[in-house]
Amino acid sequence: xxxxxxxxxxxxxxxxxxxxxxxxALRRRTEVDxxxxxxxxxxxxxxxxxxxxxxxxxxxxxxxxxKLPALRRAWKRLISEIERRGPRLxxxxxxxxxxxxxxxxxxxxxxxxxxFVCPQFWAWRPWRVRLVKRRFVRGLCIFPFEEDFxxxxxxxxxxxxxxxxxxxxxxxxxxxxxxxYGLDTMLAIVAVLPGSRPSELAHHMPQLMAAVAQMNxxxxxxxxxxxxxxxxxxxxxxxxxGLAPAITTVENATYELLGAAQVAIVSSGTATIEAAxxxxxxxxxxxxxxxxxxxxxxxVHTRFFAMVNVLAGKEIVPELxxxxxxxxxxxxxxxxxxxxxxxxxxxxxxxAGVRExxxxxxxxxxxxxxxxxxxxNQPVT
Numbered sequence: 001x002x003x004x005x006x007x008x009x010x011x012x013x014x015x016x017x018x019x020x021x022x023x024x025a026l027r028r029r030t031e032v033d034x035x036x037x038x039x040x041x042x043x044x045x046x047x048x049x050x051x052x053x054x055x056x057x058x059x060x061x062x063x064x065x066x067k068l069p070a071l072r073r074a075w076k077r078l079i080s081e082i083e084r085r086g087p088r089l090x091x092x093x094x095x096x097x098x099x100x101x102x103x104x105x106x107x108x109x110x111x112x113x114x115x116f117v118c119p120q121f122w123a124w125r126p127w128r129v130r131l132v133k134r135r136f137v138r139g140l141c142i143f144p145f146e147e148d149f150x151x152x153x154x155x156x157x158x159x160x161x162x163x164x165x166x167x168x169x170x171x172x173x174x175x176x177x178x179x180x181y182g183l184d185t186m187l188a189i190v191a192v193l194p195g196s197r198p199s200e201l202a203h204h205m206p207q208l209m210a211a212v213a214q215m216n217x218x219x220x221x222x223x224x225x226x227x228x229x230x231x232x233x234x235x236x237x238x239x240x241x242g243l244a245p246a247i248t249t250v251e252n253a254t255y256e257l258l259g260a261a262q263v264a265i266v267s268s269g270t271a272t273i274e275a276a277x278x279x280x281x282x283x284x285x286x287x288x289x290x291x292x293x294x295x296x297x298x299x300v301h302t303r304f305f306a307m308v309n310v311l312a313g314k315e316i317v318p319e320l321x322x323x324x325x326x327x328x329x330x331x332x333x334x335x336x337x338x339x340x341x342x343x344x345x346x347x348x349x350x351x352a353g354v355r356e357x358x359x360x361x362x363x364x365x366x367x368x369x370x371x372x373x374x375x376x377n378q379p380v381t
Contacts, residue, residue: 003033004375005087007111009078009102010038011053011095013196013229014270018117018163018364019093020045025368030375035085037078039230050081054230056098079105088378091116091371092136100128103135112378114371115139118157122149123310129153138374140367143311144357160366161359164270168277170259177260181224181248188338189222191261191280193254193271196228198235200267203287204325205239208265211330212247221338223247224261226254228271262344263337265330268306268321276308276354281347283333284308285320311357316350 006026010019016039023034023045035048037056043049055074082105090111092099096119103113113136121129122145132139132155139150139157150157178185192212194204212223225240225247227233233249240247250257254271258264258278266272268286275282284306304310305321318333320326337343 003031004089005033005035005085006375007036007082007085007087007090007106008034008038008042008047008093009036009091009095009099010042010093011056011098013039015093015095015117016041016053017167017229019091020047021163021167021364022091022116022367022371023047025364026372026375029368029372032375033085035081035087036090037074041229051078078102082106082109082111087111089371089375090114093117094119096121096128100131100135103131107135112137112374114374116367116371117142118146118150118155120146122146129155138370140370142359142363143307144359158366158370159359160370161361161363162273163363164273164277165355165358165363166361168255168274170255170278172256172259174260177253177256181250183222183224183248183260187220187222188263189224189257189261190334190338191257191264191266191275192223192225193228193264193266193275194225194236195267196230196269196271198231199288201231201235201239204267204285205236207285207287207325207327207330209240210327211265211334214327214331215335224257225249226257227251228254263334265334268319272306272308272317273358276351277358279348279351279355281337281344281351282308282317283320283330283337284317285325285330287322287325308351308354311354312350316347316354 008019010016019038020041026032035050037051037053038047038049039053051074055070090106091114094117106113115132115136118139118141133153139155141147141157141159142162144159147157147159175185192208194201194208215221225236227236233251236249258275258280261280264275264280264282266275266282266284268284272284306317306319308317309315320329
């Protein structure tokens with residue numbers, strides 16, 4: 001049987017993970033030849049990634065300008081491969097800065113676009129939902145309130161639940177994790193998840209390292225930094241200067257780390273959902289270039305920045321965003337949680353409420369059922 005060419009694309013670490021799992025689920029349902037843009041997990045899942053997501057994974061106005069040559073090269077390679085293979089269906093995973101533009105080109109080539117993990121346009125630049133209506137035949141949402149937002153705009157939308165509900169587990173206990181990395185189970189372990197992009201490390205690590213130094217100067221803590229998928233321990237250690245010998249770094253062990261930690265300091269994004277699913281009290285941080293921050297302030301339409309707070313409808317975890325992300329605030333909020341078992345337990349109860357709003361297990365399987373049916377029923381051209 002001839003395999004059906006289908007474009008599948010993701011531009012960030014979380015999207016790479018979701019799209020890889022979707023690729024495997026689709027292959028169990030239908031004969032497809034999956035190609036497109038992605039990262040290491042999509043390649044492991046058998047997707048022919050003609051463009052590496054690392055070439056386009058930038059955030060912010062300043063960062064995009066700096067990486068324009070690489071973006072142009074990646075764009076040309078992808079369009080050339082689309083023209084050569086002639087897919088009739090495209091699965092685009094979040095990453096709207098790139099995928100909205102790509103969807104316009106695909107639609108002109110009579111490709112039916114599916115938005116797998118619809119962008120959070122309800123939070124910023126909500127008028128862009130009109131582009132989704134014009135260019136996409138289906139939208140799949142991972143947060144419950146998004147379905148109503150997109151349907152009101154005229155997009156055929158399904159809420160599938162959050163893919164991380166199935167994926168997030170802490171396979172090792174605290175004692176096993178501590179033994180593996182030479183940690184003392186009698187001392188507090190603080191997990192630090194500084195971000196999934198090199199640009200995030202550049203903006204986050206100076207404040208985080210200063211906070212670690214200040215906290216270790218008064219009380220012995222064990223800080224463990226996790227390299228996100230697509231990053232390496234070497235990239236983390238490049239930001240650690242003279243403090244590197246005193247800090248443990250781990251790679252491909254984020255969930256084990258979170259399961260062993262009393263408290264986490266987490267870059268805002270998918271990692272906050274992962275920490276919430278594991279019930280880890282956290283402090284959320286984020287910073288971008290000043291000009292990008294100025295632009296974002298005029299576009300964001302939500303009270304909260306961290307998704308766990310958005311889902312809760314109130315601030316259940318402290319948000320240290322942009323100018324509030326200082327060494328002093330990181331130290332104060334982290335030490336407050338470490339000092340108070342009651343504060344940690346209160347936050348765990350609130351995070352349990354957030355977990356309930358993420359939907360039941362099976363999000364990827366539900367998405368694959370919908371898309372496989374669309375593949376089988378697509379018009380013959």
